[in-house]
Amino acid sequence: MPETPSPTNRIRMASLARPSGAFAMLAMDQRVSLETMFHKAGRDTSTGTLDAFRGLVLDAAAPHVSAILLERGYLERAGVGSWAGRSTGRIVAVDDLQQPAGLPAQDSTIDTEAAALAVTLRADALKLLVIWLSGAGDEKHAQQSAMVDSFVELAHAQGMLALVEVIAHGGTRAGERPVTADELLAAAETLGPPSDIYKAQVPIHGGDSPADVERLAREMTATVAVPWVVLSTGVSDDRFPELVGASCRGGASGFLAGRAIWSRAVAGTDEASTRSLLAGSTADLSRLASIVDAEARPWTEAIGR
Numbered sequence: 014m015p016e017t018p019s020p021t022n023r024i025r026m027a028s029l030a031r032p033s034g035a036f037a038m039l040a041m042d043q044r045v046s047l048e049t050m051f052h053k054a055g056r057d058t059s060t061g062t063l064d065a066f067r068g069l070v071l072d073a074a075a076p077h078v079s080a081i082l083l084e085r086g087y088l089e090r091a092g093v094g095s096w097a098g099r100s101t102g103r104i105v106a107v108d109d110l111q112q113p114a115g116l117p118a119q120d121s122t123i124d125t126e127a128a129a130l131a132v133t134l135r136a137d138a139l140k141l142l143v144i145w146l147s148g149a150g151d152e153k154h155a156q157q158s159a160m161v162d163s164f165v166e167l168a169h170a171q172g173m174l175a176l177v178e179v180i181a182h183g184g185t186r187a188g189e190r191p192v193t194a195d196e197l198l199a200a201a202e203t204l205g206p207p208s209d210i211y212k213a214q215v216p217i218h219g220g221d222s223p224a225d226v227e228r229l230a231r232e233m234t235a236t237v238a239v240p241w242v243v244l245s246t247g248v249s250d251d252r253f254p255e256l257v258g259a260s261c262r263g264g265a266s267g268f269l270a271g272r273a274i275w276s277r278a279v280a281g282t283d284e285a286s287t288r289s290l291l292a293g294s295t296a297d298l299s300r301l302a303s304i305v306d307a308e309a310r311p312w313t314e315a316i317g318r
Contacts, residue, residue, distance in 0.1 A: 022209065025137045025174045026240075026312050029080040029102035029210075034311025036210075036242050036267030037302045039074050041067055042084040042106040042140070043271060049115050050272075054279050064091060066287065070275045073291040075101055077298040082106060082140055082269060085127035093134055104176060104269075105131035107164070108142040117187045118180070120144050123164055131173065138174035138210070139167070145200040147192055148185040158203050165207045176269075177208035180246065191247075194219035194229055198236050205237030210312075212269050215243045215256045223259040230263020240266040240315035245273030254301055261308035266315050268305065274298060 030036050043050075051058045051066075067087055075081060080102030093103065109124040121142050131139055141164045143157050161177055168175035181200040183190040192200070197218050205211040216229035233241060243260045245253050245268070253273040261267065274294050281287030 021172055022174060025102075025172075026209070026316070028137045029104070029174070030267075030312055031079045031302065031306060033306040033309070034266075034313050035261075035305035035309035036080070036240070036269065036312070037078050037298070037305050038080040038082065038102070038104070038242065038267065038269040039070075039078040039274060039298075040082045040244070040269055040271035041070055041087075041275075042082045044084060044086065044110065045112040045114060046117075050276065050279050052115075056279070056282075060090075065284075066279070067091075069284065069287050069291060070278065070294075073288070073295055074274065074298060077295055077302065079267075080104055080137070080269075082271075085124060085130055088130060088134065102138070103131075103134060103136040104138045104140050105134065105136045106142070107131070107139045107167075110142065118142065118144055119187050123160065123167070125167075128167055128171065132171050136173055138176045139164070139171075140176040140178055140212070142178045142180065143204055144187055145179050145181040145204070146185055146187065146189075147181065147183050147196040147199070148189075154203060161204050161207055165209075168209075174209040175207070176210045176212060177204055178212035178244065178269075179204050180214065180244075192218055194232075197229075198232055201233055201236045201241075205239060205241065208237075208239055210266075211237045211239055211241040212244055213237075213241055214246060215248050215253075215260055216263070217248060217256065221248075221252075221256070223255060226256050226259035227263040230260045230265055234264025234310070240310075240312040242267045242269045244268070245270035248273070250276065254297070254304055257301060258304045258308045261305055261310065264310050264315075266305075266312050267309045268301065274301075 082104040165175040278290040
């Protein structure tokens with residue numbers, strides 16, 4: 014059983030969650046991947062254009078989410094902005110990604126400068142992305158486990174929660190093949206328990222029907238022993254709400270997702286069309302919030318097992 018959270022950690026958890034105790038969190042920490050999406054859409058990929066898009070997403074989504082995840086570069090340029098009201102939790106990504114243009118992230122290390130910035134922004138949590146390759150070998154996996162331990166210690170030393178995101182791939186290279194259900198659980202068993210919140214792929218790896226997802230989600234719940242949420246990579250935007258519900262029935266406490274919410278707005282050709290497309294995203298967020306309120310395991314239950 015995980016340790017009982019300190020009063021500070023309980024306050025931080027509550028600040029990231031909805032009144033129901035479920036998490037409905039927006040990820041806007043994409044860097045190279047966002048640039049790649051704009052390039053594929055034939056859009057300008059300058060920093061100014063990407064930041065303007067981030068700002069539009071935040072303006073549209075902030076009233077509908079319980080927390081927002083951002084990365085150091087954008088925060089240094091734009092600050093927290095008007096979206097960071099008292100009811101919106103703040104998460105800062107502290108992963109320094111190794112990600113060549115056009116490819117998925119290959120590896121990561123801890124960005125200590127981002128952690129220092131998070132302190133000045135009074136963030137509630139830090140987030141570290143770990144790329145788990147099932148064929149990388151015991152030595153690499155031990156190094157990643159040690160990095161997660163260091164990350165958790167860093168976050169707790171600053172009075173913040175430690176949110177560990179793991180994207181698992183089969184084989185020895187990112188994107189080589191999907192992981193199996195057993196490999197997904199092996200990654201969670203190694204990297205999940207030290208964290209305060211674990212972020213995982215939707216568990217479609219034992220089958221993608223709602224019943225299959227719920228079944229594997231129950232195994233994930235038993236494995237990580239902390240509140241966990243799903244990301245949207247690996248499933249279609251149309252199916253994401255359905256599979257969020259199945260994951261929550263299996264014990265997930267909500268979602269921390271980006272592209273399933275705002276990716277369609279990348280097709281906007283100007284501010285007006287982007288805002289119009291984002292209006293549909295707010296409807297999706299309302300639906301997702303209703304799903305997690307009804308189906309998710311509240312964090313208060315997840316930490317008390």
